[in-house]
Amino acid sequence: xxxxxxxxxxxxxxxxxxxxxxxxxxxxxxxxxxxxxxxxxxxxxxxxxxxxxxxxxxxxxxxxxxxxxxxxxxxxxxxxxxxxxxxxxxxxxxxxxxxxxxxxxxxxxxxxxxxxxxxxxxxxxxxxxxxxxxxxxxxxxxxxxxxxxxxxxxxxxxxxxxxxxx
Numbered sequence: 001x002x003x004x005x006x007x008x009x010x011x012x013x014x015x016x017x018x019x020x021x022x023x024x025x026x027x028x029x030x031x032x033x034x035x036x037x038x039x040x041x042x043x044x045x046x047x048x049x050x051x052x053x054x055x056x057x058x059x060x061x062x063x064x065x066x067x068x069x070x071x072x073x074x075x076x077x078x079x080x081x082x083x084x085x086x087x088x089x090x091x092x093x094x095x096x097x098x099x100x101x102x103x104x105x106x107x108x109x110x111x112x113x114x115x116x117x118x119x120x121x122x123x124x125x126x127x128x129x130x131x132x133x134x135x136x137x138x139x140x141x142x143x144x145x146x147x148x149x150x151x152x153x154x155x156x157x158x159x160x161x162x163x164x165x166x
Contacts, residue, residue, distance in 0.1 A: 019108035021093045022074030022084035024066035033066040036086040040069035044076065049104070056104035066090075067097045068106065075107040 041047035049056040
């Protein structure tokens with residue numbers, strides 16, 4: 001009986017894992033999309049993928065370049081809640097943009113996006129705070145520590161404790 005309860009508990013805690021992308025919204029003015037590109041690329045320090053002759057340059061549209069920039073930013077910051085907002089110009093999606101061309105690396109998870117950019121102290125331990133007028137809202141902690149991982153670890157501990165005492 002304990003084994004069955006334990007398996008049911010673990011099944012309840014597991015969730016379906018799928019790719020999550022950050023994409024620029026349709027219908028946003030190009031100047032606002034460009035502002036999102038400038039912000040994301042300013043933090044990323046490397047947007048050569050969407051420059052002329054880069055593997056993600058085509059299609060050569062502001063929307064396509066914005067999709068790549070905000071998604072790469074979102075993935076490098078570990079898909080932290082609020083890191084795909086860009087003053088309302090971007091939103092999350094379970095599907096990549098339909099315009100991705102062969103050879104363009106379009107990260108779908110934090111691990112596939114490369115290194116997390118560091119800001120603040122030289123050791124990179126200070127959390128990055130977006131500017132108040134633009135960009136993701138709140139404190140982004142590039143270390144990957146988040147309230148959700150704390151909640152999951154507490155839930156697992158309590159769940160296994162309950163099973164052990166049954």
